[in-house]
Amino acid sequence: MTGGRREGGAELAPPPGESPIIVLVRPQLGENIGTAARAMANGGLFHMRIVAPRDGWPQPYAWRAASGADKILDAATIHPTVADAVADCHRVFATCPRPRHIVIPVRTARAAAEDLREINARPLRAAVLFGPERAGLDNEEMACADTLVRYPLNPAHMSLNLAQAVMILAYEWWTATEPTPAREFMTNETRVANKGEVDGLLGRLMVELDASGFLDNQAKRAGMVRNLAHWFQRGEVTTQELRTLHGVVTELSRGRMRRGRKPDLDESPPWDDPA
Amino acid sequence: MTGGRREGGAELAPPPGESPIIVLVRPQLGENIGTAARAMANGGLFHMRIVAPRDGWPQPYAWRAASGADKILDAATIHPTVADAVADCHRVFATCPRPRHIVIPVRTARAAAEDLREINARPLRAAVLFGPERAGLDNEEMACADTLVRYPLNPAHMSLNLAQAVMILAYEWWTATEPTPAREFMTNETRVANKGEVDGLLGRLMVELDASGFLDNQAKRAGMVRNLAHWFQRGEVTTQELRTLHGVVTELSRGRMRRGRKPDLDESPPWDDPA
Incomplete structure (x- = not known):
């Protein structure tokens, strides 16, 4: 319901139009930050922001786990709160189990990726929040989001590793515009006989x-x-x-x-x- | 081209019709075996076979990393070769970069998941091979597969963690029959006003x-x-x-x-x- 507001100068700055910003909220383990960066690189997401990392920043374990996604970590910015991290963003998605206390549109990861592609093309700046290991986002952090992302997964075992949650979103982001044919016959130096x-x-x-x-x-x-x-x-x-x-x-x-x-x-x- | 063969008694045994078998080939780190099991549970895949794990079996690190997916590890079987691990399977998929030396049909992860659902429903027994960290499957192991699975991902950074590779396939397996609406308005105890x-x-x-x-x-x-x-x-x-x-x-x-x-x-x- 805030879409109709006219806002200040920060809104008028040209958005990057590159890829959505991944916001890791209060992440606990440096290794998870690194593997999240690796997953982002796999799916073509390059902007990371980190809210109040438990063990400070930078953390050597993050770079060790990033498997070549160092540039993402090098460019990551640190923020005291989610509100600060998304202040220049036009749309904020949150990956989170369904909270009962708020009313918010919900997308599957696939539909969210399509939305993100549209938002990016306008171009507007989008962010996706990932809560800390175990606890998830708190109420105040959730209030910064306008859309919820749900992963359709086995309800008997929903507990997702942070990097795997980032991986699925990054994979859907890439797949949303990927021209790879779904079914292909590999021929290499040969061809199908008539x-x-x-x-x-x-x-x-x-x-x-x-x-x-x-x-x-x-x-x-x-x-x-x-x-x-x-x-x-x-x-x-x-x-x-x-x-x-x-x-x-x-x-x-x-x-x-x-x-x-x-x-x-x-x-x-x-x-x-x-x- | 082997589909027309009539084969021995093993073929006639009733297949499980439950979920495809995930075959980890020569995995190096116990932790990766555990996180792979966790990813399998997330996506509703329950059968793991392990070919020649580098550090033997069982490995305590696997259970520590499995976050509640212990049953999958408890039931995992160990095999000396890929051929042995898939001897009772009717279809074998391999996740692997495109090899130049063989001719084999290729599927995206999404199309492969649809294929696996079809195969499972017939019911036939399918297996999906995941090669070791870094090296991937060797030629002899690839020859056991009839279909290749490719993940559409950023070509500039294709290096996937083993558990993340399993996660994407498990996610697609679950999503292939998931009834979750892609776009939903969360109402909880309220409703949309007229x-x-x-x-x-x-x-x-x-x-x-x-x-x-x-x-x-x-x-x-x-x-x-x-x-x-x-x-x-x-x-x-x-x-x-x-x-x-x-x-x-x-x-x-x-x-x-x-x-x-x-x-x-x-x-x-x-x-x-x-x-």
Whole structure:
């Protein structure tokens, strides 16, 4: 309900338009601050503010746990209160179990990430509050937030590590605009074979199997050939794999010719019964 | 391409149909095994298998870091190789940077979670491999997987902590069937006020503002009233908030009557100029 207010000069300063600010409120362990920074870097969040860290600042353990996210810690600012940390922000989200004493819109982490992308694009400056390990945000700190973020997780085991809470939000922030296709067929230096190429292999296989006598039973032949064809059509085959399979057919045929006999029962492939 | 094979008795055993198996491959730190178990519990994954843990098993550090996910560690099984760990599984996913030497379908974590839900519902038994800290899975271990899982994350900082990698998959696993609405208005013991209730407050406010002389400027009056109304309509207001606002109007009116004067310029609200 404060969105309609006109406010002072601080509001008019150009917002960074880069990424939301992660505010760690009264964090207890330096290591958790470091792993939170690492998670932020993973998800493309670069601005950290820290409210009243229990063990002071800087803390060497934070840098040790950051795994290369040092720049985020180097640039982190320290604030006495949440109100001070978010004074220049236009929107404040809080990650918190549902408090019973306030009325506030709730978003899943995914919907919050979409909101944050929109806010960022306007551009306005957004912050996301993460409470201390165990205790969470207190009432006064919650009052600084306009939106609550909830993580849909197993209600029988909701206790989230601080860095993991940051990780999920950072992951959703990145994913909200990520163009990676959800399903992809990895081809590297090969490509998916077309139907003609697959039929080429199948045809050669039939010739060799006919020559070996494997398909001699005319009553069963059609079913066996159909089963073989279905097996090849079940998934995508790459041209590289087809080359390998041609080699296998060639090698097995040579072996048969060398040995000059039909395959033993033990050598029969698993598709020998079309029933 | 192995999907068409008929296999031995192990395949016919009823799969658990509960949740995919998380396979930690050659994990180095007991603490990471514990935080991985915690992340699994958060996301409703309960079956852990561990391949050749560097420091043996059990490791007290794992239980200390598990924050209540002890049952997962208690039930975890130890295996000499990945092949042994997944021998009774029908599908094997691997979380791994893109290897150049094999051809394998790739899924984002979100699409993989949907796949895992489908596989689980059939029901078939699925496993997800997580390689050791730093090194990742080796070629032989990767060959046990039929599908690769990629996490869309900041390419400039991809290095994921083991527990965070498990956390993202567990989160997606849970979210894939989670009914939590993405956007929700938290009402607790109150409800969203209807338009009539909001108009009731607005009407009272107009009466008081007219009485105070605040709306005396007839040329500006319509615009000022419209702006006030717009401000109240901007978001959802709860009946609880309306009660509070009625109290505010009452109290301010009494103050005016007590003081017997019009408000000073300093007291004028921020919406005093409709221009």
